[in-house]
Every structure is written in structure tokens, then in C-alpha cells.
Amino acid sequence: MSEPTKGFPLPSSLEIVPGTEAAQAAYPYYCQFHEGDDERFWFYNSMHFPEPMHHFDMITAEAAYCALGSFNTRVHVLPTTKGIDHRIINGRVFIGGVAVTDPAEIEARAKEFQQRAFYYYEHWEDLYAQWKEKMKALIADAQALSKPSLPDLEPIETTHTGKGVAANHDLIDTYRKTLEGYFRMWHHHFEFLLLGYGAYLTFFDFCKKAFPEISDQAISRMVAGMEAEIFKPDEEVKRLARRAVELGVDDRFHDGMVIDDVLQALDQLGENGKAWLQELETSRNPWFNVNVGDGFYHYHRSWNDDLSMPFAALPGYIAKVKAGATIERPMERLIEERQALIADYRDLLDTDEDRATYDQLITLAHRVFPYVEGHKFYCEHWYTNLFFNKIREFGALLRDHGFWEKEEDVFNLTHYELESAIIDLMLAWSSGSDPIGPRVWPAKVAERKAAIKAWAGHVVPPALGQVPDVIDDPAIVMLWGITRESLDVWLSDGEGDSNELKGFAASSGVVEGTARVVRSVEEINRLQQGDILVCQVTNPTWAPIFQKISAAVSDIGGSMSHMAIVAREYGLPAVVGTGSATQKIKDGQRIRVDGGRGTVTILEEERVLEDA
Amino acid sequence: MTAAVSWFPDLRLTDRPTVGGKGASLGELTHAGIDVPPGFVVTTQAFELFLDALERSSPVRALVERLDPNDLDTVSRISRSLRVRVENEPLPATVETAILDAHATLAKDNPALTVAVRSSATTEDAEDASFAGLQDTFLWVPDAQDAIHRVRECWGSLYSVESICYRRKHGLPEDGVAMAVVVQTMVDARTAGVMFTRSPTTGDKSVITIEGAWGLGSAVVSGEVTPDRWVMGKITGEISVRDISDKHIRQVPAAGGGIVDEEVPAELRKTPCLSDEELQALRGVGRRIEKNYGRAQDIEWAIDKSGALLLLQSRPETVWSAKEQKPVAPVIDDPLKHVMTIFGGRR
Numbered sequence: 036m037s038e039p040t041k042g043f044p045l046p047s048s049l050e051i052v053p054g055t056e057a058a059q060a061a062y063p064y065y066c067q068f069h070e071g072d073d074e075r076f077w078f079y080n081s082m083h084f085p086e087p088m089h090h091f092d093m094i095t096a097e098a099a100y101c102a103l104g105s106f107n108t109r110v111h112v113l114p115t116t117k118g119i120d121h122r123i124i125n126g127r128v129f130i131g132g133v134a135v136t137d138p139a140e141i142e143a144r145a146k147e148f149q150q151r152a153f154y155y156y157e158h159w160e161d162l163y164a165q166w167k168e169k170m171k172a173l174i175a176d177a178q179a180l181s182k183p184s185l186p187d188l189e190p191i192e193t194t195h196t197g198k199g200v201a202a203n204h205d206l207i208d209t210y211r212k213t214l215e216g217y218f219r220m221w222h223h224h225f226e227f228l229l230l231g232y233g234a235y236l237t238f239f240d241f242c243k244k245a246f247p248e249i250s251d252q253a254i255s256r257m258v259a260g261m262e263a264e265i266f267k268p269d270e271e272v273k274r275l276a277r278r279a280v281e282l283g284v285d286d287r288f289h290d291g292m293v294i295d296d297v298l299q300a301l302d303q304l305g306e307n308g309k310a311w312l313q314e315l316e317t318s319r320n321p322w323f324n325v326n327v328g329d330g331f332y333h334y335h336r337s338w339n340d341d342l343s344m345p346f347a348a349l350p351g352y353i354a355k356v357k358a359g360a361t362i363e364r365p366m367e368r369l370i371e372e373r374q375a376l377i378a379d380y381r382d383l384l385d386t387d388e389d390r391a392t393y394d395q396l397i398t399l400a401h402r403v404f405p406y407v408e409g410h411k412f413y414c415e416h417w418y419t420n421l422f423f424n425k426i427r428e429f430g431a432l433l434r435d436h437g438f439w440e441k442e443e444d445v446f447n448l449t450h451y452e453l454e455s456a457i458i459d460l461m462l463a464w465s466s467g468s469d470p471i472g473p474r475v476w477p478a479k480v481a482e483r484k485a486a487i488k489a490w491a492g493h494v495v496p497p498a499l500g501q502v503p504d505v506i507d508d509p510a511i512v513m514l515w516g517i518t519r520e521s522l523d524v525w526l527s528d529g530e531g532d533s534n535e536l537k538g539f540a541a542s543s544g545v546v547e548g549t550a551r552v553v554r555s556v557e558e559i560n561r562l563q564q565g566d567i568l569v570c571q572v573t574n575p576t577w578a579p580i581f582q583k584i585s586a587a588v589s590d591i592g593g594s595m596s597h598m599a600i601v602a603r604e605y606g607l608p609a610v611v612g613t614g615s616a617t618q619k620i621k622d623g624q625r626i627r628v629d630g631g632r633g634t635v636t637i638l639e640e641e642r643v644l645e646d647a
Numbered sequence: 648m649t650a651a652v653s654w655f656p657d658l659r660l661t662d663r664p665t666v667g668g669k670g671a672s673l674g675e676l677t678h679a680g681i682d683v684p685p686g687f688v689v690t691t692q693a694f695e696l697f698l699d700a701l702e703r704s705s706p707v708r709a710l711v712e713r714l715d716p717n718d719l720d721t722v723s724r725i726s727r728s729l730r731v732r733v734e735n736e737p738l739p740a741t742v743e744t745a746i747l748d749a750h751a752t753l754a755k756d757n758p759a760l761t762v763a764v765r766s767s768a769t770t771e772d773a774e775d776a777s778f779a780g781l782q783d784t785f786l787w788v789p790d791a792q793d794a795i796h797r798v799r800e801c802w803g804s805l806y807s808v809e810s811i812c813y814r815r816k817h818g819l820p821e822d823g824v825a826m827a828v829v830v831q832t833m834v835d836a837r838t839a840g841v842m843f844t845r846s847p848t849t850g851d852k853s854v855i856t857i858e859g860a861w862g863l864g865s866a867v868v869s870g871e872v873t874p875d876r877w878v879m880g881k882i883t884g885e886i887s888v889r890d891i892s893d894k895h896i897r898q899v900p901a902a903g904g905g906i907v908d909e910e911v912p913a914e915l916r917k918t919p920c921l922s923d924e925e926l927q928a929l930r931g932v933g934r935r936i937e938k939n940y941g942r943a944q945d946i947e948w949a950i951d952k953s954g955a956l957l958l959l960q961s962r963p964e965t966v967w968s969a970k971e972q973k974p975v976a977p978v979i980d981d982p983l984k985h986v987m988t989i990f991g992g993r994r
Contacts, residue, residue: 115992145991153983236989245975246853248846253883379882383852385972395982509989543885545923631886
């Protein structure tokens, strides 16, 4: 008799939340669960898609998996894995890897892989320099796309230049180019990524064998700590703080300021105020093209669209500058510390052979670091902001023609539906009659908004289908940190101390304090000095508020996530990837964060229980 | 000629032949700048001066050398009479004065001084497991006269039945038999325990494991209390394991000398017996000692009532060090091939 094993529900057993059937059916057919999917293992990609997906935002999943899979399956030819399939149900994205299990196929693919991937490792710097040029060109192309608009009549120039194309054609042209650019960007995104993570993981793997009890954060500290673009936005805020002090305009910045008023006041302040505004412009382009999320949702707006985040950080940085503190990221010291760490661990190795291997692997990890950390700025931030803002322009145009009420409503359509709405408008403009869309879309938009709301309150299982014995897919291990052990933890969810949450021990130290559960950028002003930040996603753009907080906790992320790196540099305890901190911890509760063990303890409920 | 008494700061590991392993190690630690409870060693020279005096009244070495280890009755009788002599016949004045002076010096800043008196064997052989338990340790020795008495008891243990039989069975010459005795200030520990500078469970050299409990370290060493346990990165200092146990009793000095168990107050039982700062201080000391010796160490430590951290003993780790050291990863001519451990499948 075998032990009764706990398992995950089968995809076919999941029910669509009542009332959302139409919204569910509106997602493209190829991402609906279908026959045969019960035989496979799927897990909820809460790391990249922690919230129910708007219909348009699904384009990110499809573009990303088109690219990721291509590079794994057919470009780098990873020996043991192909791409990733995705499905959506109740607004949640489930993904499943496609493993290669036939030894002969693995061997054949391994030969290809060594020819292809090793070429990348050997020519990393050159290929990366070339990559940046490609990305900058792609960004320039996206910036050059015209704002979609329809004149009442064509300007006379159309006639005089013999242009031969009318304005409605520009709509479809711009729209398709917008989509084309986004799909292309995701290819660039994955050009190096798995190889970069692979180099990290190889070093991790070696360290774990040499030092069985070494912490992930110790290894991460040896790998990270170098220059990468994604650190720049925060550095720019610090630079602006310093310039404000130098220009003598620092008294304009204080907690709770109204940003527009401050900008206006500086403009009227004379030369120094204008000089500072000039500095702000320099920082904004391009460095404030970072969004407050991971770039996977249209509503993760950029600093340029909403200056709350950088401005919330300015008063604190200014106070530190005036107190004579160095606020800039201490690159020299960070590199020195990292080198000392690498040398100290090297000394602990027993044999010359191991020291030689160690040297090779850390060198490779350092080689790939600038890309692995830096690509996010160009891809998930800068390009994604341009992309969603361009779609927003279509949203505004269609709103103006009565398709829906608000610009943002456009994101309730799939990208196919949006194209059909654009063509509807093109037809109407050309025929001079009214578009059909205004009679179709408002009801659908309302229906889907209601569905998103219903799905947000609906708990989904972390995984579906057959539980594999081992997870040997390097892509899934690298990108999601999912192993057989983590599945066992998921399966045993709900057991154990309910006041304790476990996550990745990202940055050591123990702190007790008041939890501030921050769900969006609008809420960052609620953070008081010394609060513990509890947030959903670990992402780079929260760095400026690290000066204010005493510890950080997140639902999602691993020990090499940006939040983990920044927390270590600030010397703040951090626990990332807790899964449910923003749900289980209530705002204002006293909590204890132990960044060495990776635990978060809710202290207040404990006291209530004891009193009872 | 060596003096009858040597102070810790004047000793190095190389002084082992005259001050024994324990004495030499405490000297080495003190010299390396580690805080060790102050003390001195009654050297083998003191023992030899005393033995010469004994020999002058009636033979000792020749008597022992003639014994048959299988004739337990005779061995027991001779053992008894020799131990009585070692513990009672007058000490040479030079030796007695040297010990009394040293004790007075130690008591100068510490009128309530109590000391530990420990035998300190001079040969590797004597530290071997086969010799374990043949030497003596006396804790919380209250005054100078008592200390001298305990020194003599340590010497006397050389003539225990077990000790004599061991030497006779192995044919060890009595000429080489000598013993040094450590006299060291007692620490009235708030917290005490042990520290391993490599993992006892995996042999990992990158972590330090610390175990500790309230009161004297004897409770931890003897296993009477389940100690709190921490694992920390040796180099980075992050604390990855914090097992805080229910420490129901602690050992404290008894009123008339020796040790007594007492109940731990309720509010302290489940409280960590070390703060994070103290853990980090211990880690720092552990790293220094390990660097000084060039190998992993097992360390006994204590924190006194004033919060001062003191090292009581440090021994080289032997279990993992004895294992063969094989490379972690196979040596590959093309370093890039290492990535195949990740990409090639781990089956």
C-alpha cells in the first residue's frame, strides 16, 4: 500500500468563476486549457503575473514565451528542455515546461548547445555591446512612431506631395509596428538571459557542493555588486538631491509635497530653480523610464508618468546630503568587499583543482552580470513603458470616437480585438459612417472589468496536474526557483505556525517594527522612517525608499532579485518570495523579519492569542 | 633551566614539553591576543624538583618500574602509598613559594579569586583516547592552600592504578613521566558553550556552529541541558539557523566550592542565551583562532557576568580533517564545460 499522496487539482477540474465565462472565453483559444493538459504539470506563474490579467496584457505572456521558447528550443538548443507553454484560467497564467527526456536527443542537443551557447560565453562582451545597440535602435524606432490621430480632412500636403496614403492607414501601420517591436524586444530580452542565469547557477552549484551549508545570499554577494543600468535610476535621484543642496533649492522638497506645485515654484524661482529643473530633465531621459512594477502590467506606470516615487525619496536623500553623508552607491567599497569575500571563500577550498575551477566559474559569473541585471532597464522598463503608452494613445483615440469611456479601457481588449476596433474605426472614417464599436465594446469592457475584480478575490492553486518526481528543467529552476522541494512546501501549505511566513533569506539581520503593506506607488507616502516595507513584487524602482525603511518583505522574488541585491547593499534585513506576505500581514501590525533564516513573524496576533 | 611557574603570556605551542598541551594552547591563545582567563602553569620543572625531593626520602621511579601490571594487588598498594606521599610530603620551598606568589599575583585585582586547577599532559600520547580520564580537573578552588593541594592531587593522578598500569603495559620509562598543572582564574559565566569552526554535520568550512546555555559550560559539555544552537556564515556572519531550546537548568558555582544545578527562571528558559552582537564577537574570535592555528577548531568559551567574552579552550577539529580531500568538481580543460552541470541534466 502506498501512502495516500497529496496532489494538485487537474486543469479540467477547475471551474470558471461564475459570471466570468464570457471574459474567460475572450482570451485567445491557444491559451485556454484543452484536452491532454491534465497529463501535464502546470504551475501558477505568480512571479511574473501575480494579479489577474487584463486581456490586452496577455500579450506580454505570449511575446515572452514566443521568445523564451525559441531561444531554448531552437537557438541555443538547451539539451534537456525546450520552451514553455502557457494557459490562462480565471485571469491567472499557468505555465508548463517541455522537457527533453530521450537520452539520444539530449546528447544530440548537447552537441549543438556547446557549439552555440559557448560561442556566446566566449564573445559575451562583444555580443552584449552589439545587443545594446540593437536595443537602442529598437527604442528609437518605437519613439519615432507617430501619435495615432485622424484628421477630419487630410492636410493639403497629402495632395501636394502625392503621398498616396491616407491617415487611417497610419493607424494600422503604427499599431502593427507597435506590436512587432514588442515581440522583437522580447526576443532580445531572451537572447542572453538563460545563458547568463546558467553561469550564475553553475557557480551556485559549485559553491553548494564545496560548502554544503553556504547561504544563497553569501553566494549572491560574491556574484553581484557591479555596475549595471538598473541601479542608475536610484543614483539619479541621489544626484538630484545633491544638486538641490548645491543649488540651494533643497528647502522646496518635503514629505507630502504636491509635485506639480514644487515644479511650478522651482520654475518661478529664477536661475537655480530652472537649473535644477534642467537636471531633472537630464535624469528623466532615459533614467526615469523605469516603472514601478516588473513591466508586465499596463498599470505599472513609469517614474516619468508619475514622479511620486523619485520625489518621495528626495527629502530623505537631501537630509542625508546636508548631514554630510555619502548617499551615492559606494562602488569602490562594494567591489572591494566582494573581492574580499571571494578571496576568503577561496581560501577555504581544500585543493588547487577546486581553486582553479572556482576562479573560472566566478569569472564567468562576473562576465554575465552586467547583462543579467542591466537588460531589465532596456526591456522590462524603457521599452515596455513606450509600448503601453502607445497603446494608451490608441485607447484615447478610440475613446474620443465613442468606443469606451476611459483611455485605460483599451486594455480590456485582446490585441486581436484592439486591431479589429482600429479597423472598425478606419472603415468608419473612410466611409464617413459611424463605427460599430461603440455599440459593442462598452458592455464587454464592463463585463471584463467585473471579471478581473471577481478573479482578484478568487484563490487559485499554486500548481495543477501531475506532480513530477524531479524538476530538471533548468529554465524553470533558474527563472522561477521551483524545485521538487518547493512543490512539497506548496502541498503542505496551511500546516505549521500560521504566524510565521517563510521565504528566501535575502539579506541578513533581525528587525522588529511596524509593517507597512504597500500595494501601489500611490501608497509610498505612507511609509514612515523605520517602517518595514511589505510589498508584492521585488522590483528595482523601489530602491529609493530603502533609505527610509528598516527591513523589506516581498511576496515574490529570489536571492538574486534586485530587491535582495539592494537590501544587502543598504544592510537591511530582507525576506523575499514569501508567497503571501501582503495577504497575511495586516498594515500596522508589528512583525519580526529575520533575513538570515528567511522568516517573518507576525508578533501582534501572538499577543492576542496569549491574552485570550 | 625552566622556572617552576610560567605565565600564559610567556608561553607558545612550542613550550608543550614543560607546560603540557593545555598550558601551551592557553599561552598561544593569550599571545594571539585572544581573551583567556588569566593564569599560570606549574611546570614540569616544579614537578621534577618535588619528585627529586621525594626520591631523596624514598625511591619512587625505581619502585614503579619494577611493578608488574598484571599484579593488581601490588600496584594498588604502591599506588595508594605513592599518592599519599605526593599529596602530603613537604614541597620544596622554591616550588611552594613560586605557586603562592603566582596565586597572590592573580588575586591582586580579584580578592574573591577562585581558580580552576587542571592537569596538562606533556605528550600527544597522553591526550590519546586511551588516556582519557586519567587526568584531573578541579573547579572553583577557593584559596591558595587549596590550590596547592589540588596541584598535588593532579600530580598524584600520575600514580593512579590506571596510570601506572598503562605505562607498565606500554613499557614507558618513568624518567619521562612528568606533569604540568594549569592554574587559571574561574569565570563565573552568565552563558557558556562550545563553538566549531566547521560544521560538525557536513564538515562545511564556511560556517561556524555555536552552542550555548545559561550558566557554566559544564552543563553543555556534559549534555545535561539542550543548548541553543546557531549556524552562521563564517565569512559573512549571516545567521541561518537559530534553534532556541528550553534550557530548564543552569550550573552555577556552589557556595563551598564545586558546581550546583539550579532552575532557570521561567522568563529566561526560552530566551536566547546570546545576543546577535555576542554571536558576531564569537565568530570573530573563532576566525582569529582558526587563522592562528591554520586549521578548524573546537572551542570552549564563556561570557562572564560583565559581558566579557573569554576563551577557555581550543582544540584542532579531528573528525572531518582526517577525511581525504577530493576535488568538488572534476577538472575540465575547457572551463565552459562546467555549465553542463546545469544545462546537461543532473540525472
